[in-house]
Amino acid sequence: MKRVIAAHAHAVEDKAARRTAILQAADVSFAAGPGHLPTAAVIASATGLAKGTVYLYFQTKEEIFAALLLQKWSTVMKESQALLQTTKGTRAAKVSAFLAGLVAHLENHPELLRLDALGYSVLEKNMSHAVLVTHKAEFMMRLEKTGSVIDSALRLTEGRGIQLFMRTYALTRGLWQSYQHTEETVSAGVIISQRLVANPFGAELRDALTEYWRGALSVCADRR
Amino acid sequence: MKRVIAAHAHAVEDKAARRTAILQAADVSFAAGPGHLPTAAVIASATGLAKGTVYLYFQTKEEIFAALLLQKWSTVMKESQALLQTTKGTRAAKVSAFLAGLVAHLENHPELLRLDALGYSVLEKNMSHAVLVTHKAEFMMRLEKTGSVIDSALRLTEGRGIQLFMRTYALTRGLWQSYQHTEETVSAGVIISQRLVANPFGAELRDALTEYWRGALSVCADRR
Amino acid sequence: MKRVIAAHAHAVEDKAARRTAILQAADVSFAAGPGHLPTAAVIASATGLAKGTVYLYFQTKEEIFAALLLQKWSTVMKESQALLQTTKGTRAAKVSAFLAGLVAHLENHPELLRLDALGYSVLEKNMSHAVLVTHKAEFMMRLEKTGSVIDSALRLTEGRGIQLFMRTYALTRGLWQSYQHTEETVSAGVIISQRLVANPFGAELRDALTEYWRGALSVCADRR
Amino acid sequence: MKRVIAAHAHAVEDKAARRTAILQAADVSFAAGPGHLPTAAVIASATGLAKGTVYLYFQTKEEIFAALLLQKWSTVMKESQALLQTTKGTRAAKVSAFLAGLVAHLENHPELLRLDALGYSVLEKNMSHAVLVTHKAEFMMRLEKTGSVIDSALRLTEGRGIQLFMRTYALTRGLWQSYQHTEETVSAGVIISQRLVANPFGAELRDALTEYWRGALSVCADRR
DNA sequence: AATGAATGAGCATTCATTCAT
DNA sequence: CATGAATGAATGCTCATTCAT
Numbered sequence: 023m024k025r026v027i028a029a030h031a032h033a034v035e036d037k038a039a040r041r042t043a044i045l046q047a048a049d050v051s052f053a054a055g056p057g058h059l060p061t062a063a064v065i066a067s068a069t070g071l072a073k074g075t076v077y078l079y080f081q082t083k084e085e086i087f088a089a090l091l092l093q094k095w096s097t098v099m100k101e102s103q104a105l106l107q108t109t110k111g112t113r114a115a116k117v118s119a120f121l122a123g124l125v126a127h128l129e130n131h132p133e134l135l136r137l138d139a140l141g142y143s144v145l146e147k148n149m150s151h152a153v154l155v156t157h158k159a160e161f162m163m164r165l166e167k168t169g170s171v172i173d174s175a176l177r178l179t180e181g182r183g184i185q186l187f188m189r190t191y192a193l194t195r196g197l198w199q200s201y202q203h204t205e206e207t208v209s210a211g212v213i214i215s216q217r218l219v220a221n222p223f224g225a226e227l228r229d230a231l232t233e234y235w236r237g238a239l240s241v242c243a244d245r246r
Numbered sequence: 247m248k249r250v251i252a253a254h255a256h257a258v259e260d261k262a263a264r265r266t267a268i269l270q271a272a273d274v275s276f277a278a279g280p281g282h283l284p285t286a287a288v289i290a291s292a293t294g295l296a297k298g299t300v301y302l303y304f305q306t307k308e309e310i311f312a313a314l315l316l317q318k319w320s321t322v323m324k325e326s327q328a329l330l331q332t333t334k335g336t337r338a339a340k341v342s343a344f345l346a347g348l349v350a351h352l353e354n355h356p357e358l359l360r361l362d363a364l365g366y367s368v369l370e371k372n373m374s375h376a377v378l379v380t381h382k383a384e385f386m387m388r389l390e391k392t393g394s395v396i397d398s399a400l401r402l403t404e405g406r407g408i409q410l411f412m413r414t415y416a417l418t419r420g421l422w423q424s425y426q427h428t429e430e431t432v433s434a435g436v437i438i439s440q441r442l443v444a445n446p447f448g449a450e451l452r453d454a455l456t457e458y459w460r461g462a463l464s465v466c467a468d469r470r
Numbered sequence: 471m472k473r474v475i476a477a478h479a480h481a482v483e484d485k486a487a488r489r490t491a492i493l494q495a496a497d498v499s500f501a502a503g504p505g506h507l508p509t510a511a512v513i514a515s516a517t518g519l520a521k522g523t524v525y526l527y528f529q530t531k532e533e534i535f536a537a538l539l540l541q542k543w544s545t546v547m548k549e550s551q552a553l554l555q556t557t558k559g560t561r562a563a564k565v566s567a568f569l570a571g572l573v574a575h576l577e578n579h580p581e582l583l584r585l586d587a588l589g590y591s592v593l594e595k596n597m598s599h600a601v602l603v604t605h606k607a608e609f610m611m612r613l614e615k616t617g618s619v620i621d622s623a624l625r626l627t628e629g630r631g632i633q634l635f636m637r638t639y640a641l642t643r644g645l646w647q648s649y650q651h652t653e654e655t656v657s658a659g660v661i662i663s664q665r666l667v668a669n670p671f672g673a674e675l676r677d678a679l680t681e682y683w684r685g686a687l688s689v690c691a692d693r694r
Numbered sequence: 695m696k697r698v699i700a701a702h703a704h705a706v707e708d709k710a711a712r713r714t715a716i717l718q719a720a721d722v723s724f725a726a727g728p729g730h731l732p733t734a735a736v737i738a739s740a741t742g743l744a745k746g747t748v749y750l751y752f753q754t755k756e757e758i759f760a761a762l763l764l765q766k767w768s769t770v771m772k773e774s775q776a777l778l779q780t781t782k783g784t785r786a787a788k789v790s791a792f793l794a795g796l797v798a799h800l801e802n803h804p805e806l807l808r809l810d811a812l813g814y815s816v817l818e819k820n821m822s823h824a825v826l827v828t829h830k831a832e833f834m835m836r837l838e839k840t841g842s843v844i845d846s847a848l849r850l851t852e853g854r855g856i857q858l859f860m861r862t863y864a865l866t867r868g869l870w871q872s873y874q875h876t877e878e879t880v881s882a883g884v885i886i887s888q889r890l891v892a893n894p895f896g897a898e899l900r901d902a903l904t905e906y907w908r909g910a911l912s913v914c915a916d917r918r
Numbered sequence: 919a920a921t922g923a924a925t926g927a928g929c930a931t932t933c934a935t936t937c938a939t
Numbered sequence: 940c941a942t943g944a945a946t947g948a949a950t951g952c953t954c955a956t957t958c959a960t
Contacts, residue, residue, distance in 0.1 A: 030919050057367060062955060072921045074957080083955065141423065143281055143363055148955090151434070158431040162438045169439065181441035188424055188442060189454045193413070196420025199365070200412055206370070207382040214386050215393065217405035218412060230413045230458075237461020254938050254944045261944090286930055296946045301931070372930095478923045478959050485923090505815055510951055520925045525952065587815055589871070591729055594878070596951095606879040610886050617887065629889035636872055636890060637902045641861070644868025647813070648860055655830040658823070662834045663841065665853035666860060678861045682902075685909020702940050734934060744942045746936080755934065820934090 041079045044069050045093065048086045053133040059087060059144065084148040087137060088157050091145070094134050095161065098127055099168040102187075106175040113176050113239065120172075121190075121231050128194070129224045135198040176239075186238055193234055197227055265303045268293050269317065272310045277357040283311060283368065308372040312381055315365060318358050319385065322351055323392040326411075330399040337400050337463065345414075345455050352418070353448040359422040400463075410462055417458055421451055489527045492517050493541065496534045501581040507535060507592065532596040536605055539589060542582050543609065546575055547616045550635075554623040561624050561687065569638075569679050576642070577672040583646040624687075634686055641682055645675055713751045716741050717765065720758045725805040731759060731816065756820040759809065760829050763817065766806050767833065770799055771840040774859075778847040785848050785911070793862075793903050800866070801896045807870040848911075858910055865906055869899055 031037045047068035051060035062083050066073040080086045102120055109119040128134060146154065169184025176183070201223050208219055221229070255261045271292035275284035286307050290297040304310045326344055333343040352358060370378060393408025400407070425447045432443055445453070479488045495516035499508035510531050514521040528534045550568055557567040576582060594602060617632025624631070649671045656667055669677070703709045719740035723732035734755050738745045752758045774792055781791040800806060818826065841856025848855070873895045880891055893901070 032919075057371070061953090073955090074922060075920055077956070078919070081956095140367055141427070143367060146430070147281060154430075155434040155436060158427075158434055159436045162431060162436055166439055169441075181439055184439050185441045188428075189417070189421065189457070192420030192424045192454070193417045193458070194420065195423060196416030196418065197413065199419060200416045203365070203382075204412075207386055210375070210379045210382055212379060212383045212386055215390055215405060215408050217393075217409050230416070233413070233461040234417070234454075234458045235461065237457040237459065237464065240461065240464065252939075256939065256942090256944070264944095285928090297930090298932080298947060299945050302944070307930070476959075480921085480923070480960065488923095505819060509949090521951085522926060522953080523924050526923070531951070589875070591812055591815060595729070599882070603882045603884060606875075606882055607884045610879055610884055614887055617889075629887060632887050633889050636876075637865070637869065637905070640868030640872045640902070641865045641906070642868065643871060644864035644866065645861065647867060648864045651813070651830075652860075654818070654826075655834055658827040658830055660827060660831045660834055663838055663853060663856050665841075665857050678864070681861070681909040682865070682906045683909065685905040685907065685912065688909065688912065704940075733932090745934090746943065747941055749935065750940070753935095 037079075040071075044071070044076055044079055044086060045090050049090055049133070052087070052090075052137060057136070057140075059083065059140070081150055081153060082148050084145045085150075085153055087140070088145045088149060088153075091134075091137050091141065092157055092161055094131070094137070096164050098124065098134070099164050099187075101127060103168055103171040106171055109175075116175055117235050117239070118232075121228060121235065124190070124194075125224050125228045125231070128227070135195065138195055139199055139202075186235070189234065189238070190231060193230055194227060197230055198223065201226065261303075264295075268295070268300055268303055268310060269314050273314055273357065276311070276314075276361060281360070281364075283307060283364070305374055305377060306372050308369045309374075309377055311361065311364070312369045312373060312377075315358075315361050315369065316381055316385055318355065318361070320388050322348065322358070323388050323411075325351055327392055327395040330395055333399075340399055341459050341463070342456075345452060345459065348414070348418075349448050349452045349455070352422075352451070359419065362419055363423055363426075410459070413458065413462070414455060417454055418451060421454055422447065425450065485527075488519075492519070492524055492527055492534060493538050497538055497581065500535070500538075500585060505584070505588075507531060507588070529598055529601060530596050532593045533598075533601055535585060535588070536593045536597060536601075539582075539585050539593065540605055540609055542579065542585070544612050546572065546582070547612050549575055551616055551619040554619055557623075564623055565683050565687070566680075569676060569683065572638070572642075573672050573676045573679070576646075576675070583643065586643055587647055587650075634683070637682065637686070638679060641678055642675060645678055646671065649674065709751070712743075716743070716748055716751055716758060717762050721762055721805070724759070724762075724809060729808070729812075731755065731812070753822055753825060754820050756817045757822075757825055759812070760817045760821060760825075763809050763813065764829055764833055766803070766809070768836050770796065770806070771836050771859075773799055775840055775843040778843055781847075788847055789907050789911070790904075793900060793907065796862070796866075797896050797900045797903070800899070807867065810867055811871055811874075858907070861906065861910070862903060865902055866899060869902055870895065873898065 031040045044065065047070075048060065048065050051064050051068050055064075060068075062076060063073055065083070065086065066076045069076065076086075080089070101123055105119050105123040106116055109116045149157075165187065166184055168187050169181070172178065172183030172186060173180055178186075204214065204218055207214055251260050251263050251267075255264045268289065271294075272284065272289045275288050275292050279288075284292075286297055286300060289307070289310065290300045293300065300310075304313070325347055329343050329347040330340055333340045373381075389411065390408055392411050393405070396402065396407030396410060397404055402410075428438070428442055431438055475484050475487050475491075479485045492513065495518075496508065496513050499512050499516050508516075510521055510524060513531070513534065514524045517524065524534075528537070549571055553567050553571040554564055557564045597605075613635065614632055616635050617629070620626065620631030620634060621628055626634075652662065652666055655662055703712045716737065719742075720732065720737045723736050723740050727736075732740075734748060735745055737755070737758065738748045741748065748758075752761070773795055777791050777795045778788055781788045821829075837859065838856055840859050841853070844850065844855030844858060845852055850858075876886065876890055879886055
């Protein structure tokens with residue numbers, strides 16, 4: 023039986039629902055806002071709760087966004103795993119499907135990399151150790167799962183998959199940040215190399231990732 | 247003739263020296279501190295100047311660090327250019343020397359990537375438009391210079407070099423951020439994949455960059 | 471039933487009481503200090519609250535004093551209205567009672583004109599538009615009420631009362647400012663005309679206002 | 695022989711000229727700006743001097759404006775004296791000419807009352823005692839001169855003139871401040887009594903002053 | 919559990935004035 | 940005398956978090 027969230031969330035399922043509601047409100051608030059984290063007051067009122075209530079579900083504001091980010095990357099990883107396991111054909115075909123899926127997801131969820139960019143410098147500076155450990159352990163678990171799916175889908179040495187995924191993640195995150203910088207440079211009126219602005223971010227990312235994976239998986243003959 | 251900077255820096259070279267002194271003090275203060283920017287008071291006293299004096303040379307605190315970051319990346323790019331132009335031999339040898347030099351530089355200047363990680367989210371939020379444009383234009387100019395050196399050293403199509411450098415930069419920056427995350431995860435007591443912690447950052451970065459450049463420059467034969 | 475204000479003012483009447491407490495503390499702090507507004511920290515500690523709490527009740531420091539000034543003038547106007555409506559007898563008797571009451575009130579509340587002197591140049595420079603409008607509208611409402619009481623008490627043409635009151639207010643405010651100047655001149659050791667210092671401010675004001683009202687209400691025969 | 699002000703003002707007349715230049719620049723800067731005093735830097739550059747140089751001629755910034763205000767009121771008083779001494783006819787004619795001249799002057803020099811409004815609360819708070827005394831003594835001297843001209847022109851008891859002038863000044867200053875308030879109230883969108891906004895400031899002032907002088911000089915028959 | 923009132927640490931920047939050159 | 944570089948005091952306000960109700 024579906025139930026509307028009660029005024030007081032006593033049942034376990036109500037509490038989980040309230041937590042989810044806060045996460046969603048935080049997500050929406052962040053996506054709508056400028057670069058930085060919305061204030062606790064904004065999140066609370068977007069959720070329809072009082073400020074104090076939010077702190078019954080999360081210890082700090084940053085914890086909310088850390089949880090949100092973990093959730094979002096988990097989704098990405100699950101999708102990637104599914105694509106790798108579903109796609110039939112050559113290794114190249116699988117990689118291609120994986121990358122295309124990743125790029126498409128990021129294009130459809132532009133707030134993901136925006137939030138991710140805050141990660142190291144902002145989110146972790148204000149979380150209790152215990153929660154931080156929990157998050158990191160969870161993230162690592164999913165990462166290793168993803169890595170092992172890559173290993174088996176592409177028939178790689180054990181442990182190679184997680185490494186590839188980490189580097190894919192790194193290139194993605196780094197490229198997004200550089201791309202923001204580039205876009206701002208352009209909008210500031212500086213004339214820059216055509217090569218850097220010809221492509222939208224998605225195409226740029228696909229190209230870069232494709233090159234990386236080609237290098238990572240290939241026995242290569244230098245073109246000259 | 248050596249000259250001590252006078253109590254009042256009237257001469258142009260004294261003013262430049264004072265500006266440099268502030269930059270160095272800011273650098274040291276940032277390197278010594280935790281993640282965030284040192285306060286204006288700290289920078290001033292580290293330079294041996296009064297707070298107000300700092301604001302004669304920079305409009306905002308963030309401008310100091312933006313200038314510092316620009317300076318640091320400029321140095322990196324100049325070194326890279328020199329290596330590419332100096333190294334003799336095959337294209338692979340040149341790339342190898344370039345990457346080795348880059349990695350070594352970053353290992354010797356660990357504060358560079360720490361500061362860089364603040365870049366987008368922190369530094370640009372409080373700079374006058376004019377200065378921002380100047381910085382970006384300067385950065386872009388150096389980037390294009392570097393790109394064209396890559397083009398000619400490796401005999402690439404024009405414009406390819408800047409793209410390669412941007413992606414190198416992106417992978418570097420992204421990997422560093424992920425690596426911080428990983429290190430913290432380990433130190434938090436979470437057990438993680440051996441593959442991710444076997445290498446120090448420098449080695450990890452070299453591997454990843456090597457793979458990327460291999461993919462970017464090669465005609466590849468898929469290993470299977 | 472008397473109630474002590476709780477540590478947290480949840481009830482509406484408690485909130486009003488806290489607001490009033492802040493106003494009073496601000497009043498006392500201003501009266502005790504030199505010419506300029508006390509700092510936010512001073513007001514807060516005089517109220518026995520934390521700085522942040524003060525900002526739950528007022529948006530800016532200046533708003534506090536604007537509210538205080540409005541309150542003080544409102545009181546003056548109410549008293550004046552009462553005097554005009556209560557006093558029996560000739561028009562001259564009513565005017566005389568009104569002026570005597572006004573002068574007495576100002577003598578008993580010396581901080582009123584001190585605060586008023588800051589009005590235009592200081593208070594309004596830092597208030598949100600909305601609050602400013604509210605204050606001005608409230609002031610104007612009371613002013614018109616006062617004007618209409620004057621109209622009917624003295625049987626004047628409609629609209630004449632508000633004009634008379636405004637000019638009374640203007641002469642009062644201007645004379646106080648000049649008087650401060652004069653007092654300081656004397657205390658600086660400058661010898662000045664006996665006529666300017668013979669009277670204390672109250673007497674001076676009464677004389678001046680009496681002359682003004684005589685001129686405003688009379689059919690006059692030039693003495694020569 | 696006229697001479698352009700030299701780079702170094704050694705001669706006494708050059709120094710006086712430089713002082714005058716600063717006063718004029720301050721006047722222009724204040725008139726052009728918003729309500730508050732222009733910064734020392736602005737005054738200096740408007741004069742074409744360096745900041746430090748300004749402080750060779752005035753001890754504090756406020757002293758500049760105090761001197762300016764004194765100069766301006768002196769001019770007003772001289773004009774008033776001239777009008778009173780020149781105008782022929784009845785006492786009423788003389789008063790009328792005097793008031794008309796005063797109002798006209800103020801209408802032509804709108805910055806005068808703007809600057810005057812800062813007087814007590816701003817200018818005097820930062821002047822050395824010695825200079826303050828000098829200014830006040832000078833002002834008082836001119837005031838007494840004006841008063842005695844009024845006395846003789848209107849054949850009043852000695853000392854009455856200075857009192858009348860002071861009250862005229864007070865009503866003027868107070869009315870201007872109230873008028874500013876009223877104008878802002880209107881521009882804020884508050885609907886106010888027609889009587890208060892029907893007249894421009896000059897007409898309002900003339901009416902009020904006329905009423906005051908009528909009361910001050912007349913033997914009056916209450917209209918009822 | 920929910921509320922929302924109370925807390926208070928934290929900090930860049932301006933600008934009048936001084937003083938070395 | 941003129942300069943303009945150096946000084947440093949001075950302070951309102953936000954907002955994450957706590958805790959009385």
